[in-house]
Amino acid sequence: MPFSAAEPLALGFSTGSFCVMYCAPVLLPFLLGREGSTHRRNAALTGLFLAGRLAAYAAVGAALAAAGMLAMEFFDPVFSRRLSTVAYTFCGLALLAHGFAPRLLAKKCGAAIQGAGSNGAAGKTSPSCATPSDRILRFAGNDFVLALFAGLCVGLHICPPLWTACFRAASSGLPAYGVLYFALFYAGTLPFFLPLAGIPFLPKKLVFFRKMARMTQILVGAYFFLLAGLIPFAFGR
Amino acid sequence: MAVTIFFSAFMCVVIYFFGLAGSMNSPFALIYAAFMLFLFVRMLSTKNWSRYRSVFQTTLAVLFMISFIGILYDERGSMSITGTQFQNAETPFCHIVIPAMLIPLAITKTVIFPARMIGHFASVVSMLLIWFIVSVTIGRGWCSWVCFYGGWEEGVSRIPKKAKIKVLSRNKDLRAFQFAFLFFIALVSLGTLSSVYCEWFCPFKLTTEYAQITDIPTLIATVIFIGLFLGLVIVMPYLTRKRFQCSTLCPFGAFQSLCEKASAIGIRIDVDSCTQCMKCAEACKFCAIDIDTIKDKKGKPEITCAKCGECITACPQKAIDFAYKPSVIGRIAGKLRPAGTSACCPPQKPKTAPGRFFAEILEPRYLFVFMAFTFSVMISNKFVPDALSRIWQVVSGGLR
């Protein structure tokens, strides 16, 4: 193996706090706003988010490796910033859709769906709520779908340590070594996500807290979509 | 009377130290000192805290704007932030940034705002110190006694006699939104390591300084600033008679509500005297008294109370007043109380005049108002005389 296991682990651990900083605006309001949040459900949602993030990292790493030394020439912050802009746009859209979908569905269908906690289980819905648009709304309002998609989007924010990890992974010789380097780097960032396990411990009676978190999700979604996504994308910043 | 004289004497010392020392020759400093002393004395003698507080705060907002803009022109020749100021990290630091900068500061050890750290009235360290001392003394009282932005809404909300839009039933939603906005600002500032509120959402760019409009994004930001100022600082306060921006948007206000725990004095509603007329809820500028607050006999306003005193003035039963919050020592004292006595009953009144005087000066209303007004003097002593001087220069220059 052309590198020691400690190197990618240490690189990941040294940047883990920055990874959490990128993820916090998406993950925290989302998790805090869930109805009836249990430890299992919280862990599942977080796990899906992290899986989405890992998939995005792997895709970027694979793309760079496939491009070979052409892509390895230099660090391109403009490219990573534009990629972030795209990620913000789609992530914002997903957050907004997830935030508004249950309300729209409830208005349309008249069914009493609690907050944004629809877990996709069909439940007792009226036959009139089976149109394609209703299915889209139900899909958009699904917690697990959002967790995975948001993780994918967040994983597209490429910070310099991630570039370093990509370079090292791609130049390590065998694809298997590249994947291993990447996996160890990713593992190094995970300890910083452990505190999220404490969210279900928050008092369940805090309805105000949940309402606040859901509003925050909408605000974050709107900011990502418009101010961090569309405007920079449109005006070339 | 004796209490008024007692506290007024100390306030004279405060006004002298902060407002007059070194400026005895300035007529504007003298006018300012007389004005502040007058407000304080009237406040104590009439116990109409809110009326005189709002006169001060509205005056401060207008004069602060004049003085601050004047200082900017003196320092850099323009109201807009120049590239040099950014590069040199010389942008004046505003207290509203504080909630957004604390977590990034803890993680990255840097301040996500290009300001001087020390050596200026608007430096990071000096603002943090002021925030600290205000938080441990008057808590969210900053919003109603110190904030030089809130005075705009304070003044506009008093223009109409009646509210055209009633928001009492939506108080909870407005509070939830304010905390949601705080949470949003804190998270996104952390995620981007920049002061997102300053970049996109500050309504007070119109009254202080702004970034130069160099491209479409900055033009959009400017449109947002103007929209928020006109909408939340002028129009909505006029329609609702509430300090709308302070109650729904300001992240610093929400943050100070959380810091309120450090303050020893709050507002108490005597549920026994309360007749549930809801006049306090209608009078409250910060949407801190709901229908449920009164109906459920909670005994105190909600978390966003800024201790402005409006409810105290509005209550016809005099059931609302400043009070010490229950403290660890208070709870211990309660445990040591003789059996059979109640915690709710006021202590026996002292029999002697000195004893009564001593008991009265320890009343929380006087202590709170004194502390709050000290900060009012402290925050305004530079700007008000300076603004008066600038106005005089313009007027006398025009007359000539």
Add this chain to the structure above:
Amino acid sequence: MIGKVLSTVPKIVSLVLALAGITAFMMYSEIIGRSLQSVLHLETDPGYTGGRVCSVLYDPVGDDTGFGSLTYPTHASFAPGSLDIVRYTVHEPVYQARWVSEAEYWQLSLSFAAGTGAVRNIRVYIDADGEASGSLLPRDKMAEGVAFDPAVPWDYGIAVNPGEAVFFSADGTMSFPVAATEQDGGKRVVIRIPLRDRRLHSLYTEEKTRHYVYVGAWTLWARDGFAPVAKRASSGSGGGAPSAFTPKIYDILVPGGVDQTALLSAWNDEELTVPVLQPVEIGMGAPKSAFGSSSVALSPRARARAAELKLQIETEASTARELSEASYAAVSARYGADSSGADRALILEYALAAFSAQKDGEAEAAFDRLLSGEPSDALALAYKGSLVAMRGGEASPLAAVEIIADAYRYMDRAVDLASAPDQIIAARLNRANVSRAIPETVFGKARQGAEDFLAAAAAFSGIGADSADIAQAWFDAAVCLEIAGAHEEAGTWFREASRMVEAARKNEGIHVPAALELSLLERGYGGE
């Protein structure tokens, strides 16, 4: 009873806090703030202020004579020192900067001894890749009259002058404006190069780049803006140039071991060749501390020299004490004999002798006597302030604040009133020494102290004083700048003091105080 006491005590504490605590806190807030800052070391996110500094290069002060004898054009706008580069600061390239128009940029800054950018024609040529591609001649080949090291051709160039601020490539495929701003009254030029072009992104990963950095006099009417040079200076051209091949460059950064005058005078009129410049190497990676540390590991030779100097210091101190005691004794006798007290010169002589002999009480009494006769005596005010400040050192902390404030009232007045060179020197040095001695976290006077020491050094130069005195003033200014946190600027003056000490040592007859030499040695300057 206990309950009553327990519930009353917090109220009394609240009363005291309300009546006095807040005011007291705000009275001392500046001191508290400076103390906090000295512990926390808060700083702005580097993305706003140009990125982390990766390299600072120092250039000697006063070497703005090009090949050796070049003089400025005579036009008044060419203030002395305005073409004298003293420092070149290179930052790490920044990415994802917020709240600025360019999210990716690279910042370079040049500090000059004086003056404004209205007269400067700055060039920075950069070899970014270390390869053979690039150019060996300036943008306008015939303009400044130099060529570049054949082993280090430049890839990118930056031209900053009143007419333009532009970044260009050697192959002509890239040219765009850069943001160039003046700060510190024109003494500092900050250049921000946008890094949008993908071809420039290699700068993020390069470990080293090589820079040619120089400045000429600017004029609209000459080739590429470089004012011509001739034998005699005129309004629009520099003087002292013996040949048409004399480079039109007043100051240039040179690598260690290279002499600027030798480099720039290497033209040949017969072979028609121009001087070939050599670049300085810039490390682009992790921030380096290019500042002299307050204590460095010394070589064996330097340690031996340090030991010699320590012995010398004791001898010098002892000799100085004896001289001042003798001088005091001599003047005391005459002072005591003069009962009229009308001889101000004698009173002054006595006061200064008492001051040197550390007879503070007698000195202060004599200065008070001078001031009672002439309250605007700058010299007396300066020393009086110093003596008052010394009393602060023995007082309690709270009293000391008031005493020092009182001392500064005297010294500030002295500086305002001083007009003759000896008065300026005395006023500035007294105030500067106090500023250096008092705690920075309490009084925040170090920056003012540095300015006073530099003003005193300028006054020393004006009267042709010993270079050792000038070196001492520069050294003290550098120490004050270090205390104030301005390490880059401090580095300039440590280096200047060290150069002056070296020059003084080589010139026999000029005594350099051993304490000064030792202090510089311990910081890593000189001694080799």
